[in-house]
Amino acid sequence: MPRRFTIIFFLILLATALALSFFILRPYLGALFMALVFYIALKPVHNFTLKIFKGRAGLASLAVVAATVLAILLPLVIFSFALFDDAANLYFKLADGAERGSYIAKLSVFADKYAKILSPETTLDVNGYIKNSLAFLVSHLGAIFSSLAELAVGVVIMLFALFFLFRDGHKLKKELFGLSPLTDNYDQDIFDFAERAINAVVRGSLLVSLAQGILVGVGFVVFGVPNAVLWGALAAIASLIPTIGTALILIPAVVYLIIVASPALAIGLAVWGFFVVGLADNFLKSILLNRGVNLQPLLVLLSVLGGVAFFGPIGLIAGPVIVSLGFSLLRLYPLILKNS
Template identity: 40%
Template sequence: NLSTKLVGDLTGLVFSFILMLFVLFFLLRDHAKIVDTLHWVLPLSRSQEEALLTEAKMVARSAVLGSVLTAIAQGIAGGIAMAIVGFPGLFWGTMMAFASFIPAVGTALIWLPASLYLILTGDWGWGLFLAGWGVVVVGSIDNVLRPILMQGSSNMSTLLIFLSLIGGIQLFGLIGVIYGPIIFALTLVLLRIYTIEFKDFLEKQDNN
C-alpha cells in the first residue's frame, strides 16, 4: 500500500545518504593509497595517468563543494520563506539544507508538506506563497546554481555537468552526484588521450 511504499522510499533515501557519507569518508581517508594503486594498475603512461587523476580530483572536489554550497544556499532561501510564513526559519532552513542532498524530492520534502499544512489550515495565501517560493526560488537554486557551482575548476561545460548529474543520480542514487561527473570527466579525458595518441591515424582516416 501507499504507506509501505513511502516508508520503503524514505528508508532507501536515508540509506543512500549514509552510503554517500561512508564513501566520502573512505575516499578522503585513503586518498593517497587509492592514487598509488591506480598508478600501479593503469596501463597508461605517467603523463596520461596524471591527466586522468588530476581531472578526477578536480571534478570530485567541484562536485562535493558544489553540492555543499547548493545545500547552504537552498537552506538560506528556504529558511527565509519559512520565517516569513511563521515557521522557525533557522530550524527548517537547516532541514532544507540536509534535504537538498536527497535525489528526486530534495527540499520539496520540507516545503511541500508545510505549504499543504498552511492551505489546509486556511492560510491559502501563505501556503501558495511558500509553494511558489519552493518551486521558483529554491528549485532554481538546485537546477541552475548547482551545475554552475559544480563546474568549478573542471573543464566540463555547465550542460555536461547537468547531464552527468542526471545520469549519475539515475544510475547510482545520491552518490551519483559525485560518481556521475567523475565518470563523465574521465571519459572526456580518455577521448582526449585517444585523439592525441592516434592523431596521425585519425588524420589518415579523414583523408581516405
C-alpha cells in the same frame, strides 16, 4: 626457462594476487572510494592548512581530518537521525489515521477534487502515495541504522585512509605514474580529469543540491510547513531533476499554505522559493566550480539513479563521478591515439 614462460608465470601470479586482494578489500572499497572523494574535494583546504602548519604534513592532515569529522560527518549524522525520526513519525501517524484531517488529508482531498475536474474518472490518493513513499524511505533508513557497527567501521577506515592520502598522496601519485604505460603527461591529464570530475559532481551538483535542500527546509520552518527536515531532504533530491527541480516540492507546499494557512504565507514561500532557492543554483555553482566539467542535469540524475541501483548508497557519488570521468577520457582518447 624461456623468457616467455617466465613472463606468463609472473602474470598468473600477479593476476591471482590482485584478484585475492580485491576480494579481501572489497568490503572496504566504498570507504576507500569516499576517502578519495574527500581527498580531492578538500585538497584546497589541506593546501591552506599545510601553509598554516609550515609544511608539517602529518599535523596538517590530522587537522583537516578532524575538521571533516566536526564540519561534515557530525552534522550529517545528526541530520540523518532527524530525517529518520521525521519520516517515521509521519508514516506512523498516517498508518494510524492520526493525520486524518491534517495537512496531508486536506491536500489529498484538494488534489482529488481538481483531478476529477480534468478527468472525472481520475482518482488521486495523495495520502496513499505519501504513505507508500515513506514506508520505502523508513525501511531503507532503518536498514542503514540497523547496521550502525558496520557503518562506523567504514567511517573509521575512510578517515584513516583520508589521513594517509593527505600525508602521502603525492608519493602514491608518483608510484601510479610509474606503473602506467602512458607518458607522464597523459597520466597527469587523466589525473586532472578525475579531479575535475569529482569536483564537478561534489561541488557543482551534490553540494548545490544539499544547499537547496537546506534552503527549502529553512523556508518550510519559517512559513509553517510541517516536517521540514523530510521535505528539505526530498527537495535536495528533487533539485537533481532537470527543469523542475525543487519546484516539485515547493509548489505542493505553496498549495498547502493556501488551503490550510493563509495566502500571505503562500506568497512568502513562493517568493522564498523563486528568489532564494531558485537563484542559489547559479550563484553557488559560480562560486564552487572554478573550472572543470559541469555535468548536464539530466546526466547527473541518470548517473545518480543508475549509480545507486548498481553500487548502493555510495552510487550517489560514484555514479556521476564514473560517468563524468568516462566522458572526460573520451575527449582525451583522440589525442592519445593521434600521438601513439
